[in-house]
Amino acid sequence: MRCTNKFLRRFSAAALIAAVVFNLTACGSKEFSFAYDRNRNNSSYSTASHTRGEKLEAFSADLCVTTGDVTAGTTADMSQATAAGLFDVASHKVIYAKSVHEKLNPASLTKIMTALCALKYGNLDDVLTASANVNITESGAVKLGLKEGDTMTMDQALHALLLKSANDVAVMVAEHIGGSVEGFAEIMNKEANLLGATNSHFVNPHGLTDPNHYTTAYDLYLICNAAVKYDKFVEIIHTASYNSVYHDKDGNEKTIDLTTTNAYLKNEAFAPDNITVIGGKTGTTSAAGSCLLIYSRDNVGNPYISIVLQSTDRTVMYQEMTALLGEI
Numbered sequence: 001m002r003c004t005n006k007f008l009r010r011f012s013a014a015a016l017i018a019a020v021v022f023n024l025t026a027c028g029s030k031e032f033s034f035a036y037d038r039n040r041n042n043s044s045y046s047t048a049s050h051t052r053g054e055k056l057e058a059f060s061a062d063l064c065v066t067t068g069d070v071t072a073g074t075t076a077d078m079s080q081a082t083a084a085g086l087f088d089v090a091s092h093k094v095i096y097a098k099s100v101h102e103k104l105n106p107a108s109l110t111k112i113m114t115a116l117c118a119l120k121y122g123n124l125d126d127v128l129t130a131s132a133n134v135n136i137t138e139s140g141a142v143k144l145g146l147k148e149g150d151t152m153t154m155d156q157a158l159h160a161l162l163l164k165s166a167n168d169v170a171v172m173v174a175e176h177i178g179g180s181v182e183g184f185a186e187i188m189n190k191e192a193n194l195l196g197a198t199n200s201h202f203v204n205p206h207g208l209t210d211p212n213h214y215t216t217a218y219d220l221y222l223i224c225n226a227a228v229k230y231d232k233f234v235e236i237i238h239t240a241s242y243n244s245v246y247h248d249k250d251g252n253e254k255t256i257d258l259t260t261t262n263a264y265l266k267n268e269a270f271a272p273d274n275i276t277v278i279g280g281k282t283g284t285t286s287a288a289g290s291c292l293l294i295y296s297r298d299n300v301g302n303p304y305i306s307i308v309l310q311s312t313d314r315t316v317m318y319q320e321m322t323a324l325l326g327e328i
Contacts (some may be wrong), residue, residue: 006098031092062195070097076323082289082310083217086324089225091305095327100217103186103199104309106282107291108142108165109220110207111275113188115158116227118173121187124155124232128176134168137210143168149203157255158232159242161259162281170206181205197222209287217307220293224305228295237269237279237295240265264294272326274299290317298328 064087074096078084081279083104086096129227132144139146144166152160161167171181178184181204188202197219203210215223227233263269264277271277289310297302306324311317 005263008175033307047176047293047317051059055263061092063089063225064094065092066094066097066100066218068097068101068195069099070094074327076320076327078320078324080306080312080316081308082319083307084309084320084324085217085221085305086327087221087225087226087305088328090301091306093187095219095304096324098309100221101199103214104214104257105209105218105285105288106208106215106309107207107209107288108286108310109281109283109293110202110213110215110295111161111165111170111283112227112281113160113192113202113223114170114184114205115233116223116230117184117187117191118154118158118161118177119227119230119233121177121190122154122173124153124158126154126176127151128154128157128172130168130172131175133175133181134264136167136171139207141167146172147248148253151249152244152246152256155232156244156246159244160256162233162236163239163242163260165261165282166255167206167208170204174205190298192219192223194218195226201240207283207285207288209285217309220307220309221305222261224293224295228303228305234278234295236261237281238265239279263318266291269322269323271296272328273303274327275328277325284314292315292317292321294321294325296325296328304328 019041055196083099085100088095118143128151130146130148130150132148136143142165143166144160146168150249156167157173160166160260161173174181174184178187184205185203192200199217200215201212203213240260245253245258249256260266261278261282261325264271265279277299278295278297280292281293290313294306308317308320311320
C-alpha cells in the first residue's frame with residue numbers, strides 16, 4: 001500500500017505546529033535553521049511571549065548543538081576526513097566537530113534517512129513490489145538483483161537496504177512509500193526539515209551521486225538520532241548477517257543472503273575496549289569518498305553517534321573512526 005496520502009495528512013497536521021522555524025547564525029555566512037519540536041507543549045513556546053534565544057534553547061534542549069568546530073581537549077587525527085563529528089547523545093554534548101555543517105555528498109549514508117521515512121510511514125509487513133525502475137545501470141552501484149515484479153516485505157527490504165546497501169531496494173522502498181522516487185524525496189526533505197536538518201537536500205533514496213543531493217555531518221547526527229528511536233532500526237544495524245526468501249513475479253522463491261558492510265561487526269576493525277559498536281552505515285562513491293556513521297555505547301551504556309565523511313579510503317576511514325571513538 002502506498003502511503004503518500006498518509007504522509008501528507010501527517011505532515012499537514014505537523015506543519016500547523018511546526019510553522020515556527022528558528023534560525024541560528026554561525027560564524028561567517030552560514031545559517032542553520034531549527035524546526036519547532038512538534039512533540040512539545042505548544043503553549044510553552046509562544047512567539048509573542050518568548051525571545052528568539054529562548055525558543056532556540058527550548059528546541060535544542062535534547063540535542064547536541066554546535067555552530068563550529070570543537071577540538072579542545074581532543075587528540076584524534078582527523079586530517080584525512082573532510083568532516084567528522086562525535087556526539088554524546090545522553091549528555092547532549094558535542095565531543096568533537098570538524099566542518100560538521102559543510103554540505104557534502106553522503107553516498108549511502110542517505111539510506112539512514114530512507115529507513116527512517118520507511119519506518120515512520122510504512123509497516124514492516126507491507127508487501128513491496130519492484131517496478132522496472134529498480135534496474136539501476138550506474139557502474140559500481142550495489143544491487144540485490146531485483147527484477148520487475150519481485151516482491152518482499154518491508155522488513156526484508158530494510159535489511160537489504162541497511163546491510164547490503166542495495167540501491168535497487170532503495171528505489172522499491174521509495175516508490176512504495178512516496179509513489180515515486182521524486183515523491184519520496186519530498187518526504188525525505190520535509191522530514192529532514194522537521195528534525196532541524198535544514199542544510200540537507202535529498203533527491204534520491206540511495207545516495208548515488210547527484211549535485212543537488214547533499215547533507216552535513218551534523219544533519220546526519222540529527223537523522224540518526226531520530227532513527228535509533230525505532231527498535232527495528234537498531235536491531236537491523238546490529239545484525240551481522242541475514243538470510244531470507246522473497247518471490248519473483250511468478251511466485252518462485254529467491255534467496256536473500258546478506259552480510260553487513262560494517263567492519264566492526266565483522267571483526268575486521270576494532271573499537272576501543274570501553275566501546276561497544278551497536279551498528280551503523282557505510283557509504284562510498286567517487287564523489288563522496290569513504291563515509292561511515294557509527295552508533296555505539298560506552299561501558300555503562302551511554303549512547304554516542306560518530307560520523308566520518310569524505311575520508312580518503314576505507315582503511316583510513318576506519319582508523320579515523322576508531323580514533324574518534326577513543327575520545328569517549
